[in-house]
């Protein structure tokens with residue numbers, strides 16, 4: 107079993123610096139991040155309950171790529187590029203919906219079966235001999251783990267999701283995540299910051315005591331982070347029945363206990379499971395949610411998330427979930443401001459980089475994971491934009507095969 111960082115000894119002289127500021131505003135680096143991170147790492151797309159019936163589908167845009175996830179007539183959930191094989195139009199522009207029999211491309215009308223095979227082209231005689239078997243929707247990698255759908259546009263350095271998340275399987279099994287259902291429509295918000303500034307804030311709990319009154323009131327000093335090891339991280343906060351200075355926290359604690367079948371040690375626990383590079387699965391006694399960041403530009407990030415509930419939710423569970431989401435919304439607003447301020451500083455001549463606390467190892471471990479994939483991020487001085495990709499390739503070569511200063 108993978109040891110997470112809380113279990114590992116902390117060297118007294120660990121490097122407390124973070125990524126250099128240029129990595130937050132380099133267009134050339136962002137292009138590498140899109141190709142080497144977002145295209146090749148597993149992305150949490152949704153849950154099987156988002157597509158309960160044959161013909162149900164949803165779409166998600168991830169950096170430069172677009173995915174269409176659909177359940178076929180045979181009950182199988184598949185993922186494709188949302189990209190028509192004729193000239194690349196979106197096969198559907200909807201975020202989610204139900205397709206009765208076939209997807210019809212809105213550009214010229216090519217039609218695709220629910221399993222992605224090409225049913226037919228409009229005016230097929232105009233293509234000469236068209237081999238339909240060669241023009242189905244392009245499939246992309248998909249894995250279902252505990253009911254959640256993970257997709258990947260290209261194979262990359264990560265193993266299967268089940269292997270990646272194996273450390274958490276036993277802990278999460280008791281939540282019956284396979285059975286949850288959507289608690290509402292997924293959310294999408296655009297923030298005016300680099301995606302890493304959002305993740306930096308979310309990757310540590312050092313700021314909770316100062317910046318998040320409601321979270322501090324809820325679980326206070328019990329909160330701790332286990333930073334990223336082998337692509338996953340974990341954090342948790344526990345609360346007692348007598349907590350709650352704020353009315354919303356007091357009301358939540360009074361209502362929240364989880365279902366009777368939930369293990370006793372999970373009934374007063376909020377836990378967060380990080381998946382490198384950009385996603386978190388957050389579990390409470392009443393609900394489970396995920397949130398993630400996708401870069402739109404060096405200074406624009408799409409935050410996407412969704413909340414799921416148990417199908418047998420009681421009235422008091424629903425109220426508790428509402429109150430938990432209220433606490434989350436406040437926390438999210440506070441985090442946005444922190445992300446903006448942190449991101450702004452990256453362009454200031456006064457910024458000398460991070461000096462991280464022991465309680466911020468989550469930030470450092472995420473940066474270490476980034477540097478393992480994109481070693482050019484180790485360069486303190488910004489390279490020329492035209493040289494970023496080549497330098498990165500050189501730095502990926504075995505030691506001694508090159509010299510970079």
Ligand code: FES
Nearest residue numbers: 190192193211214
């Ligand atoms: Fe889809 Fe032409 S691009 S039918």
